[in-house]
Amino acid sequence: MNxxxxxxxxxxHSYLGLVGLHxxxxxxxxxxxxxxxxxxxxxxxxxxxxxxxxxxxxTVLYSIPSLAFFVVLIxxxxxxxxxxxxxxAVYSLVVLVPGIVDGVRSVPRETLAAAEAMGFGPLRRYLQxxxxxxxxxxxxxxxxxxxxxxxxxxxGMLIGNQGALGNMLYDANTYHRPALAVNSVLTTAxxxxxxxxxxxxxxxxxxxxxxxxxxxx
Amino acid sequence: MFGxxxxxxxxxxxxxxxxxxxxxxxxxxxDRAITVLVGPSGCGKxxxxxxxxxxxxxxxxxxxxxxxxxxxxxxxxLRRSMGYVIQNAGLxxxxxxxxxxxxxxxxxxxxxxxxRGRAAELMERVGLDTxxxxxxxxxxxxxxxxxxxxxxxxxxxxxxxLMDEPFSAVDPVVRKGxxxxxxxxxxxxxxxxxxxxxxxxxxxKLGTMVAVLRTGGRLAQFAPPAELLSEPADTFVEDFLGxxxxxxxxxxxxxxELPLQTGPLVRLDADAAQRTARSDAPYLxxxxxxxxxxxxxxxxxxxxxxxxxxHGRPFRPGADSLRTALDGAVLSPxxxxxxxxxxxxxxxxxxxxxxxxxIRAAHGRAGAGVKAAR
Amino acid sequence: xxxxxxxxxxxxxxxxxxxxxxxxxxxxEHITYSLEALLLAAVIAxxxxxxxxxxxxxxxxxALIATAGRAxxxxxxxxxxxxxxxxxxxxxxxxxxVLAVPPILVTTYEAMRSVDPSPVDAAxxxxxxxxxxxxxxxxxxxxxxILSGLRxxxxxxxxxxxxxxxVSLGGLGxxxxxxxxxxxxxxxxxxxxxxxxxALATLALFWAASRLAVSRGVRGSA
Numbered sequence: 058m059n060x061x062x063x064x065x066x067x068x069x070h071s072y073l074g075l076v077g078l079h080x081x082x083x084x085x086x087x088x089x090x091x092x093x094x095x096x097x098x099x100x101x102x103x104x105x106x107x108x109x110x111x112x113x114x115x116t117v118l119y120s121i122p123s124l125a126f127f128v129v130l131i132x133x134x135x136x137x138x139x140x141x142x143x144x145x146a147v148y149s150l151v152v153l154v155p156g157i158v159d160g161v162r163s164v165p166r167e168t169l170a171a172a173e174a175m176g177f178g179p180l181r182r183y184l185q186x187x188x189x190x191x192x193x194x195x196x197x198x199x200x201x202x203x204x205x206x207x208x209x210x211x212x213g214m215l216i217g218n219q220g221a222l223g224n225m226l227y228d229a230n231t232y233h234r235p236a237l238a239v240n241s242v243l244t245t246a247x248x249x250x251x252x253x254x255x256x257x258x259x260x261x262x263x264x265x266x267x268x269x270x271x272x273x274x
Numbered sequence: 275m276f277g278x279x280x281x282x283x284x285x286x287x288x289x290x291x292x293x294x295x296x297x298x299x300x301x302x303x304x305d306r307a308i309t310v311l312v313g314p315s316g317c318g319k320x321x322x323x324x325x326x327x328x329x330x331x332x333x334x335x336x337x338x339x340x341x342x343x344x345x346x347x348x349x350x351x352l353r354r355s356m357g358y359v360i361q362n363a364g365l366x367x368x369x370x371x372x373x374x375x376x377x378x379x380x381x382x383x384x385x386x387x388x389x390r391g392r393a394a395e396l397m398e399r400v401g402l403d404t405x406x407x408x409x410x411x412x413x414x415x416x417x418x419x420x421x422x423x424x425x426x427x428x429x430x431x432x433x434x435x436l437m438d439e440p441f442s443a444v445d446p447v448v449r450k451g452x453x454x455x456x457x458x459x460x461x462x463x464x465x466x467x468x469x470x471x472x473x474x475x476x477x478x479k480l481g482t483m484v485a486v487l488r489t490g491g492r493l494a495q496f497a498p499p500a501e502l503l504s505e506p507a508d509t510f511v512e513d514f515l516g517x518x519x520x521x522x523x524x525x526x527x528x529x530x531e532l533p534l535q536t537g538p539l540v541r542l543d544a545d546a547a548q549r550t551a552r553s554d555a556p557y558l559x560x561x562x563x564x565x566x567x568x569x570x571x572x573x574x575x576x577x578x579x580x581x582x583x584x585h586g587r588p589f590r591p592g593a594d595s596l597r598t599a600l601d602g603a604v605l606s607p608x609x610x611x612x613x614x615x616x617x618x619x620x621x622x623x624x625x626x627x628x629x630x631x632x633i634r635a636a637h638g639r640a641g642a643g644v645k646a647a648r
Numbered sequence: 649x650x651x652x653x654x655x656x657x658x659x660x661x662x663x664x665x666x667x668x669x670x671x672x673x674x675x676x677e678h679i680t681y682s683l684e685a686l687l688l689a690a691v692i693a694x695x696x697x698x699x700x701x702x703x704x705x706x707x708x709x710x711a712l713i714a715t716a717g718r719a720x721x722x723x724x725x726x727x728x729x730x731x732x733x734x735x736x737x738x739x740x741x742x743x744x745x746v747l748a749v750p751p752i753l754v755t756t757y758e759a760m761r762s763v764d765p766s767p768v769d770a771a772x773x774x775x776x777x778x779x780x781x782x783x784x785x786x787x788x789x790x791x792x793x794i795l796s797g798l799r800x801x802x803x804x805x806x807x808x809x810x811x812x813x814x815v816s817l818g819g820l821g822x823x824x825x826x827x828x829x830x831x832x833x834x835x836x837x838x839x840x841x842x843x844x845x846x847a848l849a850t851l852a853l854f855w856a857a858s859r860l861a862v863s864r865g866v867r868g869s870a
Contacts, residue, residue, distance in 0.1 A: 116803075116847075119803065120806070120847030120848065121843070122808070122821070122824065122840060124828075125836055126840070129836060204715070204718045207719070208720070208722060208723075211721045212811070223721070223723065226724055229728070229731060230727055235728065235732060238724065238731055239728060242725055245719070245720075246719040247719075248719075249721075250715060253718075
């Protein structure tokens with residue numbers, strides 16, 4: 058009787074509206090996480106002693122359940138999108154920092170020395186040598202961050218219907234319409250797979266210098 | 275002189291994509307000797323080696339071990355009866371040196387104490403200090419790791435040793451030490467060794483027999499190293515041997531028949547009369563009181579230890595080849611080489627010219643020998 | 649009141665320390681769910697990862713499965729399973745296992761692929777059987793990475809097992825969900841603190857396990 062994409066009116070959004078909302082709630086935090094992670098990782102790579110405590114702190118943050126994180130933030134930001142997005146940004150940060158640090162550290166010492174000898178300043182060296190060589194590691198981190206962020210947005214449903222596609226789960230449960238839950242799960246999964254594929258494509262474009270897997274016999 | 279232990283009989287290895295790695299290769303690998311497979315990359319030498327322990331199965335042909343087809347026995351028991359040494363040693367990083375060496379004895383069901391006792395014995399045999407027994411591979415130098423690799427291959431006392439470019443990844447000085455060690459161990463143990471290398475000098479130094487393979491996996495020549503140098507089968511082998519094969523061939527001619535002159539030998543404390551008695555020689559070789567060479571002097575000048583000419587590297591008649599003797603003469607400013615005994619005492623001198631005559635005589639004999647053998 | 653005050657009053661309340669809603673009961677429930685899910689995931693993912701890694705085949709298919717597994721939202725899957733299967737442990741186990749399989753699978757595969765091929769070649773050349781090569785040569789060297797995959801999976805399970813409370817099961821999530829509905833932040837903070845503490849204890853356990861199980865030769869050369 059109901060089309061797969063006909064949503065109950067209490068969701069206040071069309072299907073595509075929810076998809077847009079979901080993408081915004083998931084991707085903005087990843088972007089924020091990346092912008093904070095880059096300088097932190099650079100500091101960790103440069104001053105080695107910072108890395109272990111940073112790693113410890115990020116691990117503790119990562120082990121806080123998202124739901125608890127949301128609930129605590131309600132006190133400060135109400136039942137809003139901000140409350141959902143802050144924990145997601147923190148998780149992204151946590152996933153990205155170790156990957157970027159390893160990537161930056163994987164730049165061979167000789168390469169850096171060569172860049173210095175050719176007269177690269179610190180900023181140029183960072184942008185033109187370290188960052189490109191660390192790109193595969195950064196993108197690997199982004200793949201995990203983006204997919205887990207897309208998955209976690211749904212939990213926001215529990216704090217005043219801030220879960221975008223996750224809000225369909227509430228209706229599915231309340232009106233006992235499993236199709237809505239299937240729709241929510243599948244749409245989220247498809248978004249995740251698409252985002253992942255786009256990131257893989259991005260890596261291919263950014264790193265033509267990397268040996269292709271399976272090229273050797 | 276040697277029996278045949280491994281017979282490679284018209285073996286071909288063709289990969290599914292059509293590449294032929296080994297092409298109808300036949301080789302009789304002699305018992306208790308070192309057979310070296312040498313050739314440029316892509317000549318199928320490693321493939322051939324790996325077919326002997328069935329790491330690679332031939333597409334056509336067969337390999338006989340002691341007269342029996344190697345496919346008749348279970349693959350793992352075949353492999354346990356053959357030591358296997360590879361480049362970079364391939365040690366197990368999670369096991370101590372002692373347990374690495376004890377691996378095959380343990381596979382064969384030896385008790386742990388017995389296998390470890392055997393491993394300790396082998397560490398000494400390959401020149402490793404037993405204090406390294408409890409170390410892990412990462413704590414050893416490349417040369418030491420390679421010695422562990424050899425010890426591990428010898429642990430169960432297999433009759434056959436397969437070595438795949440075992441010394442290619444270490445520096446030249448260490449490599450020479452490992453090669454000498456292998457020859458010494460082979461003198462003691464008399465294994466049947468099949469040795470793969472791309473280094474022709476290594477092949478000539480180690481091989482009792484050398485098989486030169488060409489790209490595409492075909493045999494170019496199978497001969498003892500001296501014959502290879504004197505009678506390369508074709509231009510491929512000749513090019514592969516390099517420009518100085520004539521000089522290198524001298525390594526196979528002994529120096530003990532060189533006529534030595536003792537006239538020019540004088541002690542540092544000799545008086546003028548003793549020196550003038552030798553004035554027919556253009557130079558005098560000055561020795562210390564024990565007879566060890568110090569350097570060259572001109573006969574009509576007073577002896578001054580500070581002003582002697584360097585005598586270059588001396589050779590030992592019998593132990594060293596004509597190549598070493600010629601090298602000594604070429605490097606000496608006087609054009610004369612110095613012969614010493616085992617204790618380093620001068621026993622005579624010989625001129626470049628005399629060495630040249632000896633080389634011509636030796637070539638004549640060797641040429642006649644090779645022809646007679648055919 | 650800040651977060652520390654909430655935690656202090658939660659743990660200071662003697663009523664939270666016994667009974668069916670006491671901390672010990674909830675902690676045991678949470679550990680039980682997590683362990684069961686981790687074991688199930690390991691039983692599924694470890695053999696597949698070991699075998700595909702050993703033979704070096706199927707890496708692309710594995711990556712595809714792992715991506716799909718990661719993309720499935722745990723919470724959505726939980727609600728869907730609850731609607732389909734009703735009350736019980738199975739609707740909780742499914743999303744937790746789906747969550748835990750990808751990291752174990754991918755890390756185990758990568759760990760096996762990263763093993764230096766020359767000792768493996770040497771082992772075959774010495775006449776070790778394939779099973780021996782796998783368990784005596786490859787796994788000991790791959791172990792640190794394999795353990796790190798299990799550790800990542802364990803941490804994610806512990807953190808995500810809180811959502812079991814949404815479908816009326818127990819565990820530490822009870823405090824968070826109940827706290828949310830009752831506007832009792834004390835409970836939420838207390839529950840979150842307990843989950844984080846459990847995760848850290850798990851990290852310590854994995855650290856100890858790797859000290860015990862990983863050979864000194866592997867640790868030294870890493």
